[in-house]
Amino acid sequence: MKTWQDSRLTAFIVTLGLAVIGALAIGQIYDHLDQRLLQFLASAAVILIISLLAGWLTARPAKPGLRPKEVAVEHEPVRETGKVKWFNVDKGFGFIIRDNGEDLFVHFRAINDGGASRLNEGQKVEYQIGQGRKGPQAEEVVILD
Numbered sequence: 130m131k132t133w134q135d136s137r138l139t140a141f142i143v144t145l146g147l148a149v150i151g152a153l154a155i156g157q158i159y160d161h162l163d164q165r166l167l168q169f170l171a172s173a174a175v176i177l178i179i180s181l182l183a184g185w186l187t188a189r190p191a192k193p194g195l196r197p198k199e200v201a202v203e204h205e206p207v208r209e210t211g212k213v214k215w216f217n218v219d220k221g222f223g224f225i226i227r228d229n230g231e232d233l234f235v236h237f238r239a240i241n242d243g244g245a246s247r248l249n250e251g252q253k254v255e256y257q258i259g260q261g262r263k264g265p266q267a268e269e270v271v272i273l274d
Contacts, residue, residue, distance in 0.1 A: 144183045151179035206257040210273065216248040225254060225267055233258065235267040242272045 158171040209227060213235075216223030221237040225248075237246045239256070248254065252272055259268035 147179045147183045151175050206269075208255050208257050208269075210253060210255050213248045213250055213252045213254060215250055218247045221246070223248060225256065225270075233265060233267050234261065234263070235270060236261075239266070239268045240270045240272075242270070245272065248272070 154175045155172045158175065159168055162168050162171060211225040211227045211233065214224040214226045214232060216235070223235055224232045225235050227233050233256075235248065235256070240246060240248065248270070253274045254267075254270050255273055256267040256270040258265050260266070
């Protein structure tokens with residue numbers, strides 16, 4: 130796997146090689162053209178082409194994509210069950226005790242049960258786990274009893 134330094138070294142070597150080729154091309158232009166304006170225009174064109182080519186050859190994508198073997202396969206979200214530990218209606222949030230015993234944050238907006246915006250202590254619920262600002266949280270919560 131190439132490191133950041135390796136890719137920078139490669140870019141430098143490619144750019145240096147193109148600069149040498151450009152210098153040789155400009156030398157040939159000066160040998161074969163007599164008019165100063167034509168020499169200038171031809172030299173500018175060579176420099177522009179070399180610059181564009183160097184940029185294109187050494188460019189890296191802004192966000193590296195996934196390699197084919199790393200492409201994620203989308204699966205149906207895993208749903209879990211648990212019981213409501215407590216839920217504060219005034220604040221709109223509470224906690225669910227997962228079947229493995231861990232507490233899981235739940236917000237009233239995650240309740241998808243016919244417009245319900247509250248949970249009662251001890252209710253059995255089904256949910257999937259999502260990532261909130263402060264860590265894992267219940268999403269797509271459905272009341273089972």
